[in-house]
Amino acid sequence: MARKILFNIFAWMVVLMVAFPLFWMLVTSVKPQFELFRRPPSMLPETVTFEHYWRLLSDTNFLGYFWNSVILSTATTFVVVTIATIGAYSLVRFRYRGRETLAFLVLFTYLLPSVVLILPLYLMLVELGLSNTITSLVIAYTTFALPYALWLLRSFMAGIPEDLESAALVDGATRLGAFKDVILPQLLPGIISTALFTFILSWNEYLYALVLVNSDESRPLTTGVMNMLISSFNIEWSLLMAASVMMSVPLIIVFAFLQSYLTRGFGAGGVKG
Amino acid sequence: MRHIMAKQQQTLLERRYSMLGLFLIAPTVLVFCAVIVYPLISAVYLSLFKIFTPTLEGSWVGLDNYRVLLSKGEFWTSLRANLIWTVGTLSLQIIFGVGMALVLHQNIWFRSLARSLILFPYFISTVVAVLVWKWLFNDLYGILNHLMITAGLIDWPIDYLGSMPNAMISVILVGAWKYFPFVVIAVLARLQSIPDQLYEAAKIDGAGPIARFFDITLPQLREVLVVIIMLRAIWDFKEFDLIFLLTGGGPVTSTQTLPLLVYKEAFALNQMGMASAYAVIMMLIMLGFMLVYIRRTRSEES
The missing domain is CATH 1.20.5 (Single alpha-helices involved in coiled-coils or other helix-helix interfaces)
Known part of the structure; x- marks a missing residue:
């Protein structure tokens, strides 16, 4: 019994150490400025203030960046998941020449470093006159999001028993009818989990946003917030921590309500490969 | 008929x-x-051209870029930094990840809460992770220096990111913190599928917890560990955001890995053609790993 308690205390100490940076981010964001530079630092804020959040929303372009990120990630997720769902259906359930090569290509690009693609993509998007637009980022994000989504959905699709579809076909359904009525409902949890991963991936992306967008109008959160750090004369940590917390809000929501979908996605894509 | x-x-x-x-x-x-x-x-x-980034004007140079880069010291120092970073952060991820998975596999209090907390660093944006760690590392007001001085581990504040080898160690540690949850989840899923009878039988045979770990758990985990190591090695090798944002490759070029070199060459030195050559070489280095991983995955499927 005592051993069990000791083990629990040990386990939780490790967990809390891992989570400490995030706790400290939260604490710093609600501390008044004068308390921030006190020695020794207070572990819990003596007075809780939301002034930094207020300043973030009223004095900086944070909301603009936030909105850009919402549009960008939603658009990317929508485009990528739509293409990948029918693509994965085709890859798993149809036979034609080149199918294996394509599956190989998907896995290959899933592992491909983005610095290889970023230079030609940059040139291409400049030539198309799309630089500094959110559209250019949606296009660039498909380079990593589409192989990823295809790979995830492919293994979700492979988990649906083929008999269900055959039964519907025997009953006189067309292939597409069976897809809509039999496969899609079965695939829904997989689609949700793929959409969540794609959204998070786009929400967090930094390199393409750094290279392709150089105007505050279409800058997403990642580069926008980093710009706040670089361009300010003296770094205001509490403001930056408030921005970090706000930036993680969508994630916290996913974690609170949809965590089972995340774990499922991990099982399909991360481990099996 | x-x-x-x-x-x-x-x-x-x-x-x-x-x-x-x-x-x-x-x-x-x-x-x-x-x-x-x-x-x-x-x-x-x-990569066969010499291109000036702002004007995008280029002239054919053939394989000259490759000849230059292979004879330049910067490529080799970057490759070295890249390997140190990859091996360092990957080994820590695996050790912490397996250890944490073993802990979370036990029936501890509020297990699902603990699991969420562990998972969180993996899902937050690298930008957020870097900002938080820069604040923790801050030389004057950072909590890390304060805690270490209070504990008597150091006498003076440490410069975590501005000097060597501290910068490399810090980057490796932050990388391990950010990416070890991936290992935890993958290993945890595998642990849950090891049949209990194996452990029961070993217990009857008188095997202690350590013997049980080496005789049952580790062999059972071997397959999944190989996959995780390959996947993470590929991902860590091409990591850009974390290192770029933490140190920018510095001090001087001591944490400048190949992806950072590509970026610098293209957008700071304005040599788009040379940068492409670096990118292509980097891809060739990774190709071996990628093909091994792909072949393995494919053979598992069929």
């Missing part, structure tokens, strides 16, 4: 099906060609 007709009908149906299959894969193929295959080919093509 009827038999033949049925067969003909079947092949007709099959042909229609494969047409439908091609139709459904068409959007994927189109997008792949436009944003992946075409850029990939033009990356190789660009």
Whole structure:
């Protein structure tokens, strides 16, 4: 019994150490400025203030960046998941020449470093006159999001028993009818989990946003917030921590309500490969 | 006769099906060609030119870029930094990840809460992670220096990111913190599928917890660990955001890995062609790993 308690205390100490940076981010964001530079630092804020959040929303372009990120990630997720769902259906359930090569290509690009693609993509998007637009980022994000989504959905699709579809076909359904009525409902949890991963991936992306967008109008959160750090004369940590917390809000929501979908996605894509 | 007709009908149906299959894969193929295959080919093509980034004017230089980069010291120091970073952060991820998975596999209090907390660093943006760690590392007001001084571990504040070897160690540690949850989740899923009877039998045979770990748990985890190590090695090798944002490759070039070198060459030194050559070389280095991983995954499937 005592051993069990000791083990629990040990386990939780490790967990809390891992989570400490995030706790400290939260604490710093609600501390008044004068308390921030006190020695020794207070572990819990003596007075809780939301002034930094207020300043973030009223004095900086944070909301603009936030909105850009919402549009960008939603658009990317929508485009990528739509293409990948029918693509994965085709890859798993149809036979034609080149199918294996394509599956190989998907896995290959899933592992491909983005610095290889970023230079030609940059040139291409400049030539198309799309630089500094959110559209250019949606296009660039498909380079990593589409192989990823295809790979995830492919293994979700492979988990649906083929008999269900055959039964519907025997009953006189067309292939597409069976897809809509039999496969899609079965695939829904997989689609949700793929959409969540794609959204998070786009929400967090930094390199393409750094290279392709150089105007505050279409800058997403990642580069926008980093710009706040670089361009300010003296770094205001509490403001930056408030921005970090706000930036993680969508994630916290996913974690609170949809965590089972995340774990499922991990099982399909991360481990099996 | 009827038999033949049925067969003909079947092949007709099959042909229609494969047409439908091609139709459904068409959007994927189109997008792949436009944003992946075409850029990939033009990356190789660009590397044969000397291109000034702001004007995008180029002149053919053939393989000169490659000749120059292989004889330049910067490529080799970057490759070295890249390998140190990858091996360092990957080993920590594996050790912490397996350890944490073993802990979370036990029935501890509030297990699902603990699991969420562990998972969180993996899902937050690298930008957030870097900002938080820069604040923790802050030389004057950072909590890390304060805690270490209070504990008597150090006498003076440490410069975590501005000097060597501290910068490399810090980057490796932050990388391990950010990415070890991936290992935890993957290993945890595998642990849950090890049959209990194996442990029961070992217990009856008198094996202690350590012997049980080495005789049962580790062999059972071998497969999944190989996959995780390959996947994470590829991902860590090409990591850009974390290192770029934490140190920018500094001090001087001591944490400058190959992806950072590509970025610098293209957008700070304005040598787009040279940067492409670096990118292509980097891809060639990774190719071996990628092909091994792909072959393994494919053979597992069939």
